[in-house]
Amino acid sequence: MISPRSLLLGLALLCAWVPAAGAAPKKATLGVFLPTTLTDGQQRFQFAEALAAKLSAATGRPTAAKSFARYEDFSKAVGEGIVDFAVLDSWAAVQLGSKATPVALAPLSGETAQRWAIVSTSRGSVKDLAGKRLAIVKGAGAADPKFVTNVVLAGDLDAKKHFKLTPVPNVESALKMLEAKGAEAALVPLAHVPEGVRVLYRSSKVPGAVLVGMRGDEEDLTENLKKLEPVAPFGAFVSIQGKELEDLRKLLQSGPPRRQPVLVEVPALRVDTRAFLEPAVLQPVLPSFADALDVSAEQPDD
C-alpha cells in the first residue's frame, strides 16, 4: 500500500526530473579502494555493490560499483575519468591530491579514525628493527615512506633510513609476508592485528575510510548523504566538518612542525573593583533609626 507520504515524495521526484527530462540520467561509477580498512577481497566487493545500489537510490542516478585491489589500478581509473565517486582509505585519498575532493568519513565501529601499528613476531622495540624489512601497503610509491615517517611515526624516526620498506597490495598480504618471514615487521591498522603477533608501536589516530567526489559532483553528493543508508560494515557517512584530510595531506607531505619552546601563558587579567569604584559605594545602606530615639510620654510631676 502506498502511503500519502510516499506518493508526495514520488510526485516531488517526478517534478525534479522535469528539467532533465530531455536527457537520460547519466550513469555514475563508484570506485572502492580499501586495502587497509577491509581485510577481505570478497567483503570489499560486496560493500562496493551494496553501496552503489544505495547511492543509486539516494541520488536517483544509476551507479555501478568497481572494486579495486591495487592502488595503480585505482589511480589509473581515476586518471581516465572512469570513477565519479569513491570510498577509499584516507592515506590513499590524500595521495590522489587535488583529483579527489573529500565529502564524508565512513565510521567503523563508531570511529572515523584509526590507529596504525608496527607489528612483529619477535621481541624488542622499533629501534631494534634497524635495517629490517617492514611490509607496507603500496600506495603512490614515493609517498609511501612519507606516510610511515610523517604520519605513523610523527617525524620521530625516518622510516626510509631505518627500515627496508617492502610494499605489498593489502593488509592480508602484509600479514602473510610477516608470517612467511618475508618481512620482520608489518604496518597495519591496529584493528587488524591478529593474535600471536607483537605490537611494537601504535600510532596516533589517522582518518580511516573516506568518501570522495572526482568530478565536481561533491555538492550533490553532500546533499544526498542524508538519504544514503549505511552499508555494513560502516556506519552512516559523517560529513567532513574540519580539515581532517587537509591536515593529513600536509602532515604526509611535510611531517609535523619542529617543536618550539612553550611559553608560560597567563590567564587574562581580571577586573579589580577597588581600582574602579569609590570604596563606600557597595557598602550596605543602613536604615533610619529615628524610631530608636523615641522618649516615653512620662512627664515630671511633684
Added chain:
Amino acid sequence: MSRMRSPRPSVRRLVAALVLAQSLTGTAAFAQYRPPPMTESQRLVREGETAQVDASTAATSGDKKRAETKYRKALELFEKALAAEATSVPAAAGLGAVGLALNEHERVASLVAPVYAANPESLELAYPLGISLFKLKRYEEALPVLQQVSVANQPEHLLVHYYLGNYYALALQDGEATVAELQAYLAQRPDKLAGNDYQIHELLGRGHLLRNDPAAARLSFERAQVGRTESVSIQMGLGVVLEMEGKMAEAMALLEGLTVRFPQVPEAKERLGRLLLESNDLPRAEVQALALVKLGGTAASHMLLGDVRMAQARPAEAETEYRKVLDLAPGDVGAQIAVGMALQKQGRNEEAISFLESAVQSGADSLSLWSTLGSVNRRAGRYARAVEVHRRVVEMAPKQALGHVLLGADHFATGQWDLTIEDYTQALKLEPEHADAKKWLARALANRARDRAGNGRVDDAVRDLRRAYDLERTSAMARRLGAVLLQQGSHAEARKVMEQGVQLPEAAWREHLVLGYARLGSGAPKEALESFEKAGQMAPDLAAVSDVSAGSALAEMELGQVDAALKRLTEPGTSKRALEVTRANLSRVYLRRAFARLEAGDGAGARQDVESAERAGLGGNQSELARLSAFAKGLAQTEEGRFGDAGNLFKRALTPTPGWARPNTRQLVDAFLLYRGDKLPQARKTLTAAARRPIPEQAQFTATLTSALHRREAERAYSSGNMRAAEKAFKAALALSPDSVALQHNLACVAYRGKKANDAVAVWKKLEGTVPQASLNLGIDAQERRRDMTQAVDSYRRYLASGAAPRAAAVREWKERLQQIYGLAEPATAPTPNPEPSSATASDTTP
C-alpha cells in the same frame, strides 16, 4: 507632693513628739544645804534654810500639806533676805531652790536672773534659773544657762543632763548631743535613782534613732523594756528601728500587735495606717484610719483618713477629711495643700487654684503652698501662671533646687526643651545630686535630641544625648545615643556605647539591634550577626523578627553569604524598617555579587546578577545605582568578549562622572577593555593617561595591567616569530616584577629561539620544579636539538608529573611515542599516574 509632705511622718518628728510627752511626766527635786548668814539678810537666809529643811523632811515623810506650808515660809524668808540685800547670792540661791520645789518658775526667773547676771559663774544660781526658764518654755534663754551647768557636771545638778537630753532630742533633733547628755546622766546618777533609768534608756533609743544607728537604738529600747510592763512608746521605738532596717513587714506586725493590745493608743494606729498606706494596702489602711477617727477625731486622724481616701481615688471624701483637719487646725499648711490637691483630683481645677490662691493671699507664706499652687496650675494647663508662681518659689528659696525643678516640670509639660534644660541645669548647680533634676534633665535632653535629629541637626542631637547618657545610664538612653551616632556616621563610637548599653539592665531586642548595626557599620559583620541573632531571640513579635532579619541580611552580605542575604531581603516581612533595608540594599547585594564574580572571571554569572539587580529596581535609569549597574554589565560583556557593547555601556555609565567612580575610572576601564580586545598599543596609551594622576588604591591594578600588556605583546611577538619584539616586551614586564619566574622562563624561550639555546637551558634547569613548562621545554630541547631521547622522555615525564600541565595530552603522546620507538620503559619505581596506554587520553590529532 513627696518632697513637701510625706504620708509617713519622719522619724525625727516622731521622736520629738515622744520626748515632749516624756518631759512633762518625769520631775524630781533635790535638797540643798546652806550655811547660816551673818547679816540681816544672812539671818533671814538661815531662817529660810531652816524652813526649807523642815519642808524637805515633811515631804520625805509624806506630809505634803506641812511641806507646802514650810516651803512657802522659806520662800517668803528668802524673798525678804533678797529684798534686804539685792545682790545676795545665798538669798537668790535659796529662793531658786525653794521656787523650783513650789513650781514658782515665774518668780524664780524674775528674781534670780538679776543676781545671776551679776554672778554668771555661780552654778547655784544658774541651775534654778535655767530650769525655770526651761519650764517656762523660754528655751533659747534657758539653753546657754543649762549648758553651763551641764559642762560643770556637778552631781547635785544631775537633772540638768536629763533636761538637756530632752531638749536636744525635742527641739534640736541632735542625736549626738542627746546621747552625750544622757550618758553623762547615767554616769553620775546615784543608785537610789536607778529605778527611773528606763526613761533614760528610752530617750537614748530616740537619740540613737536620730543618729541613724538602729542597732544601738534597739539595744537602748530593749534595756528600757526589760523587767517592765509593755510600754507602747518603747515598742513604737522598736518599730521605728525595724523601719530603719527596712523590715517593713515586721514593723507593721509589731504595730498591729500594739493596736490590738492597746486599742486606745492613737499613735500606734496612726503609724500603722501610714505604713499600710505607704505599702499601698488600702483596705487595711482604711480600717486603721477609721478606727483612729473613731478613737477621737484629731487632726492627725482626719489627715490619715484623707490621705487614704486620696489613695483610693475618692478625692471628694478626702476633701471632706482635709477640711475637718482645717477646722481643728486652721491654717495648717499641709491640710490646705491637701484640700487643693483633692479639689484638683475632682477635676475642680479652678476651685483648687482659687482655694490655694486664697490660702496664699491670707498670708500662709509657705514654700510648699506656693509650690503646690504652681503645680496645680500646671496640671490645670495654666502654664503661664504655673511658671509665675514657681518663679516666686525660686525667689523664696534661692539656694534650693526646688523652684528650678518645678519650673523644669512646667517647661517640660509645654515641650520647651531649651528652657527645661536650663531649669534643671540650674537646679543641679544648687544640688548636684538631686535625683529628679538629673532624671528629667536627661529626658528633656533626649526629647530635644529627637527633635534636633529630625530636623537634620544630628551633631547637636549627639551632644544632647551624650550629656543625657552621662546623667542617665540606662539601656534606653544608650540606644538613643547609639542610634543618633549611627545617623551621624560615627559607627565606632556608636558601637562602643552600645557594647556597654546591652550590658545594662532592661536591655532588650532594640538595643541589640542597634548594636548590630553599629558593629556592621564599624566593619565587624561577624559580631554584628551575633547581635542580630541575640536580638532575634528577644524579639517580641513578627514585625520585630523581620526588623532583625533585615539586619542579619546586611551582615551576611558583608560576610559574603549572598544567598542567605538575598533570601532574607526578598522576603522582608511586615516591618517598615525591613522594607526600607530591602529597598535600599537588594539591588546592591546583586551588584556586589556581580563585582565579586567579575573578579573571579565569571562574566555570565555577573551579567545574571546585574539583570537581577535591574529587576529589583535601581531607582530610575539615570540614578547612580542604575549607572553602576550599567558599568557592571559592561564589565560582564567585556569578560564575555562583547567589547563593542561594553564600550557603549561604559560611556553611558560614566558620562558625566558619577559619585561612585574614581576620577579616572573611565580611562582605566577603557584601557582594560582595549587590553581584553587585544588592542595593545591603544590600551597602553589610555592606561598611561589614566595613571597620570596616581590613586593609591589603583597602584596595584595599574601595575598589573601594565605588566599584562607587556606580556600579551611579548606572547604575540613570540608566536609570530618576532623575537626581538618579544624580548623587549618580556624585559619590560620583568622590570616591573623582577621576581616573576614565569617571565624569567619565557625570556629564556625567546633566547632559545634567538640561538642562545644553552643560556635558555640553564635558566629552565634552574626553574624546574617551580615552572612546569621548564621541564617540558627541556624535553623539547633534548628531543629536537640534542636528539637525546632518554632525557626527552624523562623531562616529559617530569612535566606530566607536575599535575597542572596544560598540554598533558599532547606531551603524553610525545613521550609514549619515543618510549615505543626507542624502547624506553617507565622506571620500575616511578609511580605512574596513568598506567593505561595512551589511547584513553591521547589527543585525536597528530602533533
